Amino acid sequence: MxxxxxxxxxxxxxxxxxxxxxxxxxxxxxxxxxxxxxxxxATRRNDDCTYEYGANYLKADDERVTELVTETLPTDGLVDVEAPIYAFERDGEVGEGRDSDDHKWTYESGITQLxxxxxxxxxxxxxxxxxxxxxxxxxxxxxxxxxxxxxxxxxxxxxxxxxxxxxxxxxxxxxxxxxxxxxxxxxxxxxPYRTVISGMLHYPFELDVPWYAAVNSDKAHDIGWLAREECKAGHVPDGESLLLVQMNEGWSVANYDAHPDRLLAEIAQRTAHLLDDDRLTDPDWTDHQHWRYAQPEDTxxxxxxxxxxxxxxxxxxxxxxxxxxxxxxxxxxxxxxxxxxxxx
CATH class of the missing domain: 3.50.50.60 (FAD/NAD(P)-binding domain)
Structure with missing residues (x-):
């Protein structure tokens, strides 16, 4: 039955x-x-770009899930994000992080493929x-x-x-x-859950940095996570950059109801300051997402x-x-x- x-x-x-x-x-x-x-x-597409604006990838921290994704399910279009993850603290100094060598997977057409x-x-x-x-x-x-x-x-x-x-x-x-x-x-x-505002910033040039993403390790910076979608095969055309900037909880809660134009302008300014690159204050297109319940802080x-x-x-x-x-x-x-x- x-x-x-x-x-x-x-x-x-x-x-x-x-x-x-x-x-x-x-x-x-x-x-x-x-x-x-x-x-x-979650995955979105715009202007020939594919980008993840929530969970960025699937991490190789569970043998059963890793086997499922890399051997059992179809693997066409599976992308190993090889560039490392760096870290920064309140002072904004970006350096090598402890998770720099972990395997990370997504798909050319986006993480929703999972x-x-x-x-x-x-x-x-x-x-x-x-x-x-x-x-x-x-x-x-x-x-x-x-x-x-x-x-x-x-x-x-x-x-x-x-x-x-x-x-x-x-x-x-x-x-x-x-x-x-x-x-x-x-x-x-x-x-308990963390509230996060995600900003996506696109530029007609590619950044010259050695990392895929940088994470704020002490949670004392307005930016919590900054990732480069161009490091994922098939996501961003050559010679361009698309930055996913996820703001820390304090900033996200304080600015949750602000107008998107102001939010994105401030996110771009903080990104430019963190990376010491004034060009980043002026993206040629943007996108955003509010996550009221972005990630549990406990289980x-x-x-x-x-x-x-x-x-x-x-x-x-x-x-x-x-x-x-x-x-x-x-x-x-x-x-x-x-x-x-x-x-x-």
Whole structure:
């Protein structure tokens, strides 16, 4: 008998869970509020450029995920970002960093290929542009309703993969009797998140520096991360630069509601000052993204989530994983998917 699973969120964890269920007798339906997949590992294109403005790459910190990406899934267009990551502190002096030699992967057509290739190996149905708002617990399973009040039917189990604050909101709106999970919503809501504003700055010349990215190691600079998309094969035409500048939390929170023109002008000025290059104050085109929940600063105690399984409710994502990173979220999704394969 085939069971039905609803997955909220088509990010790395949701895609990996669907992949882990590809041979199980489970019908997987995924609801994703945005128009694409892979969540905060996001890709855009503009003016012959491809760029990642959330998670920048997949790190080689998990053997299983590394094998999946480099051997099991199709590897055409897989890019190894070979240039190192440097570091800087409050004084802005950029030098060699401790992660300078780590392997980092993306794709020529963007990091969203990770989720696309995982889903392509499955028969999962992905509904984009559907914002799940209410969840109703049934005698056996759940009903899913979107923000327009549409009932998407009954499912034997439910997997929630959005960032912890959004998952907590869904739990708060859910209609279910859960005395044994009374503190669940509060536990999920307590996971701290970093707010980040990302600015993308394009220039008709290429920077002459030896690094792919520089990270602010003491979190005392307005810029938290600066990366060069031209270091990724197929992302930026030769002779050009496209900088991804992610601002630190304090600056991002203080300027979250500012006009984009002012934001980008200030980001360009701070970038020029950090790299001591006045040309960088005047990019020829820009883009930006506000991430209210960019990255968890910690992960949840998974033992506190375990009782939810008695209600056919499961969780996955970077806030559930061993570490708040993309590779860990994918590994967590695989493991949760395998658990569901056994229990459904």
């Amino acid at each position: 085939t069971s039905k699973l609803a997955v909220v969120g088509a990010g790395g964890a949701g895609a990996a869970a669907a992949y882990a269920l590809r041979d199980a007798a489970v019908e997987v339906t995924v609801f994703e509020k945005s128009g694409g997949v892979c969540g905060r590992a 989720a696309k290739r995982l889903f392509a190996e499955t028969e999962a149905t992905v509904h984009n542009g559907v914002r799940v708002e209410t969840l109703d617990r049934q005698a056996n399973g759940w009903r899913v309703h979107d923000a327009d009040g549409i009932d998407h039917g009954h499912y034997d189990a439910l997997l929630l993969t959005p960032p912890a604050p959004q998952t907590a909101d869904l739990l708060g709106e859910a209609d279910w009797d859960h005395d044994d999970c009374r503190d669940l919503r509060q536990t999920v809501a307590s996971v 949840v105690d998974r033992g506190t989530l375990a009782p939810a399984a008695d209600h056919d409710l499961y969780f996955a994502g970077d806030w559930v994983a061993e570490a708040p990173r993309l590779h860990a979220a994918v590994r967590n999704g695989l493991e949760v998917g395998e658990t569901l394969a056994e229990e459904l």
